[in-house]
Amino acid sequence: MNTLTTPERRGLSAISTPGGRMLIVAADQRNSMKAVMADAPGGPDGISRAELADAKADLVRYLANHAQAILLDPEVALPDIIDDGVLDRDTALVVGMDASGYETVDGLRYTRFVPGMTARRVRDLGGDVAKMLFYTRPDKQGADSEVARQIRDVVRECSEEGVLLIVELLTYRLDDESEEDYAAAFPALVTDGAKLAVECGAKVLKLQYPGSAEACAAVTEAAAGVPWAVLSAGVDHETFVGQVATAVANGASGAMAGRSLWKDSLSITTGAREKLLTARALPRLRELKAVLDG
Incomplete structure (x- = not known):
């Protein structure tokens, strides 16, 4: 296990429930958040930065302030949500360091x-914890790869600054790979990606659901004591609750839920957002917390 420093332990505590499980509302999305605001005149392309910022602020007010932590981006949401007093003092802030999209080099993706x-800068924005996304294909990228170097560098930088870093990993299908081959390889790609990140010094992981109880147990073994949380990846709430229950029963340490909570609650209209987030998304958050804490 990669040992946490004292400030990193404080960061992990801040994003965890009383039962010790990580519970973070993910709201650092930009284009994908616009995409679910289907009632916007002109569609997602017609949503301004200011309108997206207002939606993120309401998401914090009516949903994330009831969670242990909120993950936000520094391009649209921050620092305004802090400066305007929207974020509750008891809700920890996780700051996303990654930009939208990715670059492709020799068929491999880079954040x-x-x-x-x-x-x-995470500290300057009021963050308690940082998050950085890395795309990984551990069957093509080893400890001497560019992505491994990037993980080591960011882990070291955050540790030296006293900021806990959540390393998020996303695996993906290669251009010359069939859907069937990718599906067969997927559990091992998640597991081996976790192993690679831990070898590079990662102290907390955010991972895709690897597909089964057996695969979750394999991820836990590969993580070697490093806590890992399941990301929702846009699935519906009921599916995600089942995935979280299976993952936690097999060694996972929490959940980071985004669209599974709020994707059908982000109207372009402020009044509608409040109603939907309160009546639809908030009960989902409470159900997820109950599953995490047993």
Whole structure:
């Protein structure tokens, strides 16, 4: 297990329930958040940055302030949500360091940083914890690969700044790979990605659901004591609750839920958002917390 420093332990505590499980509302999405606001005049392309920022603020007010933590981006949401007093003092802030999209080099995907984002900038924005996304194909990328170097560098930078880093991993299908071959390889790709990240110093992981109880147990073994949380990946709430229950029963340490909570609650209209987030998304959050804490 990669040992947490004292400030990193404080960060992990801040994003965890009283039962010790991570519970974070993910709201750092940008284009995918616009896409679910289907009632916007002109569709997603017609949504302005200000309108998206307002939606994120309402998501914090009516949903995330009831969670242990909220994951937000520094491009649209921050620092306004802090400066305007929207975020509750008892809800921890996780700051996403990654920009939308990715670059492709020799068929492999690489994440980009939000310009100017550093561990110190996370602190300046009021963050308790940082998050960085990495695309991984561990069957093509080993400990000497560029993505491994990037993981090591960000882990080291955040640790030196006293900021806990959540390393998010997404695996993906290669251009010359069939859907069937990718589906067969998927559990091992998630497991081996976790192993690679831990070897690079990761202290907390955010991972795709690997597909089964057996695969979750394999991920837990590969993580070697490093806590890992399941990401919702846009599935419906009922599916995600089942995935979380299976994952926690097999060693996972929490959940980071985004669209599974709020994708059908983000109207372009403020009044409708409040009603939907309160009546639809908030009960889902409470159900997820009950599953996590048993």
